[in-house]
Amino acid sequence: MTEILQTPKLITVFGGSGFVGRHVVRALAKRGYRIRVACRRPDLAGHVQPLGNVGQIQPVQANVRVRWSVDRAVEGADHIVNLVAILHEGGRQRFTTVHEFGARAVAEAARAAGAGLTHISALGAAHSSPSIYARTKAAGEKAVLDTVPDAVIYRPSVIFGPEDAFFNRFAGMSRFSPFLPLIGGGTTRFQPVFVGDVAEAVARSVDGAVKGGTIYELGGPQVKTFRECMEEMLQVIGRDRVLLTIPWWAARIQASILGLLPNPLLTPDQVTLLQSDNVVSKAAEEEGRTFDALGIQPQSTASILPTYLWSYRPAGQFTRKNNET
Ligand SMILES: NC(=O)c1ccc[n+]([C@@H]2O[C@H](COP(=O)([O-])OP(=O)(O)OC[C@H]3O[C@@H](n4cnc5c(N)ncnc54)[C@H](OP(=O)(O)O)[C@@H]3O)[C@@H](O)[C@H]2O)c1
Numbered sequence: 001m002t003e004i005l006q007t008p009k010l011i012t013v014f015g016g017s018g019f020v021g022r023h024v025v026r027a028l029a030k031r032g033y034r035i036r037v038a039c040r041r042p043d044l045a046g047h048v049q050p051l052g053n054v055g056q057i058q059p060v061q062a063n064v065r066v067r068w069s070v071d072r073a074v075e076g077a078d079h080i081v082n083l084v085a086i087l088h089e090g091g092r093q094r095f096t097t098v099h100e101f102g103a104r105a106v107a108e109a110a111r112a113a114g115a116g117l118t119h120i121s122a123l124g125a126a127h128s129s130p131s132i133y134a135r136t137k138a139a140g141e142k143a144v145l146d147t148v149p150d151a152v153i154y155r156p157s158v159i160f161g162p163e164d165a166f167f168n169r170f171a172g173m174s175r176f177s178p179f180l181p182l183i184g185g186g187t188t189r190f191q192p193v194f195v196g197d198v199a200e201a202v203a204r205s206v207d208g209a210v211k212g213g214t215i216y217e218l219g220g221p222q223v224k225t226f227r228e229c230m231e232e233m234l235q236v237i238g239r240d241r242v243l244l245t246i247p248w249w250a251a252r253i254q255a256s257i258l259g260l261l262p263n264p265l266l267t268p269d270q271v272t273l274l275q276s277d278n279v280v281s282k283a284a285e286e287e288g289r290t291f292d293a294l295g296i297q298p299q300s301t302a303s304i305l306p307t308y309l310w311s312y313r314p315a316g317q318f319t320r321k322n323n324e325t
Helices: 019-030 046-051 067-074 095-113 132-147 167-176 195-207 226-237 248-258 268-274 282-286 301-312
Strands: 010-014 034-039 057-061 079-082 116-120 152-156 179-183 214-218 242-246
Touching: 010 019, 010 067, 019 034, 019 046, 019 195, 034 067, 046 057, 057 067, 067 095, 079 095, 079 195, 095 116, 095 132, 116 132, 116 195, 132 152, 132 268, 152 195, 167 179, 167 226, 167 301, 179 226, 179 248, 195 214, 214 282, 226 242, 226 301, 242 248, 248 268
Parallel strands: 010 034, 010 079, 034 057, 079 116, 116 152, 152 214, 179 242
Antiparallel strands: none
16 A cells, blocks of 8 residues: 655744743644744744754744745745734834834735734724733734634733743742732732643644634633732742732832833833733623633633752752751
8 A cells, every 4th residue: 555645744833942932842842733923033942943843843933023024934835823912112122113004914824824823912902992912912813813703812811831921020029029019919810821821722722623713712610819829839839928019109100110121021011001900801702702712711820830940949859857968
């Protein structure tokens, strides 16, 4: 019997070198796809190549603000994943150009190439939001669906996992600070979602197993306030720290000063974002636009946080018993 060998499908992942990107790339590589990782600095994206077999993953240069570089990265691809976003503006990286113009550029290139499209947005994306991050994310979603009506869009809540910028940041802070800030009292509600579950959702969309033209909202199994997230993190790393309420007005002043730094810890727009809950909406649950529809059972923080936050414990991987260590 003659076996016909087919070349594996080629997937271009914009932003594949970032936090979510590396998990998406790993999930796609496991499925046997060829992957092109498109980012501005492929020279700094060497960490993605060992996530697959030799030659399976190729970093390429592309900037979503530069249309010809997007077209070049999409050439010959069967499916496009767009993970590009910024948390704060700097230089030419503006929210509008990256989230809206960039999303449209990627969608137009996908349409021209006849490739499928999976776009990652964020919970809270809304045209009426007081946050420019959320407004431009909504504009990006619109640009995507106007251009590729059967695109799959995912809106995750805060994402946790080994390289996250949320639990790692506060766990790192607790190593030297006797207190942790609770902006606005820490009452904002989140639905933390494991990066591996988001990556699986993307991979299923690339497989063609997800209904297109739909915005899915991705949240983990539990809703937790910011305070509860901090308490759980402190318990996992075995440290006692004072949780200090920072009133909204004080956080805003602090953010206006920090926001002037090149890589700010907090910006006024992030304070605005924190003033709204970041959880899966009732509408998404009722309309079946959640993990359930994708056949994925999301993992909890309780099962995952200890697997990577151990490095912040006073004794690392070793537990202290009766002051033995
Ligand atoms: N992390 C979360 O908690 C969270 C929550 C909700 C939604 N999301 C969404 O998930 C997606 C991925 O987030 P992430 O946390 O993985 O972000 P990330 O770690 O900051 O990664 C961003 C990626 O985008 C690339 N990039 C930035 N500007 C670019 C440009 N102009 N052109 C091309 N590539 C560019 C970066 O590489 P270069 O700098 O080398 O270009 C990097 O690969 C985003 O859409 C984000 O909004 C994340």
